[in-house]
Amino acid sequence: MKDFAGRTAVITGGGSGFGREFARIAASLDMNIVLADVQQDALDAVVAELQAAGARVLALKVDVSKGDQVEALAAATDATFGATHLLFNNAGVGSGGLIWETSVRDWEWVLGVNVWGVIHGLRAFVPRMLAAADSDAAYRGHIVNTASMAGLLNAPNMGVYNVSKHAVVSMTETLYQDLTLVEAPIGSSVLCPYFVPTGIGDSHRNAPGDITAEAATPSTKAQQLMSAKAVGSGKVTAADVGTLVFEAIRDDRFYVFSHPHALGNVETRMKDIVGMHNPSDPFAARPDVRSRLRASIADFAAQVAGSASV
Numbered sequence: 001m002k003d004f005a006g007r008t009a010v011i012t013g014g015g016s017g018f019g020r021e022f023a024r025i026a027a028s029l030d031m032n033i034v035l036a037d038v039q040q041d042a043l044d045a046v047v048a049e050l051q052a053a054g055a056r057v058l059a060l061k062v063d064v065s066k067g068d069q070v071e072a073l074a075a076a077t078d079a080t081f082g083a084t085h086l087l088f089n090n091a092g093v094g095s096g097g098l099i100w101e102t103s104v105r106d107w108e109w110v111l112g113v114n115v116w117g118v119i120h121g122l123r124a125f126v127p128r129m130l131a132a133a134d135s136d137a138a139y140r141g142h143i144v145n146t147a148s149m150a151g152l153l154n155a156p157n158m159g160v161y162n163v164s165k166h167a168v169v170s171m172t173e174t175l176y177q178d179l180t181l182v183e184a185p186i187g188s189s190v191l192c193p194y195f196v197p198t199g200i201g202d203s204h205r206n207a208p209g210d211i212t213a214e215a216a217t218p219s220t221k222a223q224q225l226m227s228a229k230a231v232g233s234g235k236v237t238a239a240d241v242g243t244l245v246f247e248a249i250r251d252d253r254f255y256v257f258s259h260p261h262a263l264g265n266v267e268t269r270m271k272d273i274v275g276m277h278n279p280s281d282p283f284a285a286r287p288d289v290r291s292r293l294r295a296s297i298a299d300f301a302a303q304v305a306g307s308a309s310v
């Protein structure tokens with residue numbers, strides 16, 4: 001997709017982080033912008049910023065894990081701007097902990113947003129984009145799904161997130177094959193960021209009310225602490241990632257990496273698979289990460305034991 005002015009971009013998770021940067025770039029390219037987010041105040045702030053800059057914006061409070069809400073988003077987009085050209089299935093949340101300690105509610109929440117959110121986005125929008133292409137030979141579209149390096153690696157204590165992002169990589173690679181199969185003029189890309197400072201480390205701000213901090217286990221708490229630190233200390237910015245993604249859309253490139261130097265870990269994983277070796281440590285270059293994680297889980301466990309004995 002090379003022409004953006006006057007076309008329409010739909011962005012889920014548009015109230016913060018990468019989604020907000022996609023919206024800023026889309027506005028600078030004179031696109032119509034549709035923002036969806038579950039957090040109303042974040043959405044309002046981005047709408048105010050974009051409208052002050054003269055952008056045409058439709059914003060809807062949407063929980064992407066709910067199919068009827070995503071369908072309503074697609075219908076509202078049609079009614080307001082007509083065809084969708086650029087779709088960002090980007091909303092996502094982070095959580096972790098030892099895989100056997102992750103609660104059923106945590107699995108449901110993370111898979112609901114990160115996996116079902118993308119499924120609903122594809123089911124609601126792709127048929128409409130194909131119909132737009134059928135009725136206009138000049139139509140060009142592109143779909144960007146936000147996965148993660150966690151969709152290509154399996155670091156310890158991050159099971160629920162790893163599983164969700166592997167699913168997004170799989171869905172997007174399949175989407176690419178399916179769009180090619182039907183010869184659609186619609187490109188696709190999968191964004192796999194490493195640690196980039198955004199609101200992801202504070203994802204629980206949008207967790208359903210029955211997922212409480214009190215229910216967290218030592219491993220869950222340790223993961224939240226580690227992730228918040230890793231994300232907060234990232235040097236590549238969300239704006240940098242936004243620029244990379246729009247370059248990929250223009251150049252019709254599928255894989256988008258914020259930290260290509262981290263791909264050595266992916267190569268090692270692939271070599272383990274084809275060589276039938278047991279899985280290597282994905283943080284092999286940083287053995288301190290594993291030992292700090294182990295110590296942090298032990299610290300939180302000691303705190304729990306201490307408070308139980310008081």
Ligand SMILES: NC(=O)c1ccc[n+]([C@@H]2O[C@H](COP(=O)([O-])OP(=O)(O)OC[C@H]3O[C@@H](n4cnc5c(N)ncnc54)[C@H](O)[C@@H]3O)[C@@H](O)[C@H]2O)c1
Nearest residue numbers: 013015016017018038063064091092148195196198199200
């Ligand atoms: N920042 C990183 O280091 C990093 C790394 C890898 C992948 N990612 C992925 O990037 C994507 C964007 O996250 P971000 O880093 O910009 O974090 P962020 O928290 O700044 O933005 C995520 C947005 O999604 C929204 N959201 C959460 N649940 C939602 C729901 N149910 N329905 C609709 N919107 C919802 C949030 O309100 C927020 O505005 C996510 O898919 C995340 O998993 C981030």
